[in-house]
Amino acid sequence: MNDKEDKEVATLETKVEVLENGPLLVYGTLKVTDKDGNSENKSKTTAFCRCGASGNKPYCDGSHISAGFEG
DSSP: OOHHHHHHHHHHOOEEEEOTTSOEEEESOEEEEOTTSOEEEEOSEEEEOSSSOOTTTTBOOSHHHHHTOOO
C-alpha cells in the first residue's frame, strides 16, 4: 500500500471501547438498524446503552448513572 491508501484505511477503521459502569462507545462510521428495520448512518462516536435503562435505546442517554449500573 502507498501512503494515500494507508490513510484511507485508517479513516475506515472502527474502534469499540467499553466504559466502566457506562456505555459502549463505537468510534467510526456505521449503519445502525433498529428492531423495526429503520436505519441511520452514524459517524464519529456513538454511545450504545449497556445498562438497559436508556429511554433512547439503543443509544445511551445517561440513565446508567441514576440506575446505579455497574459493569
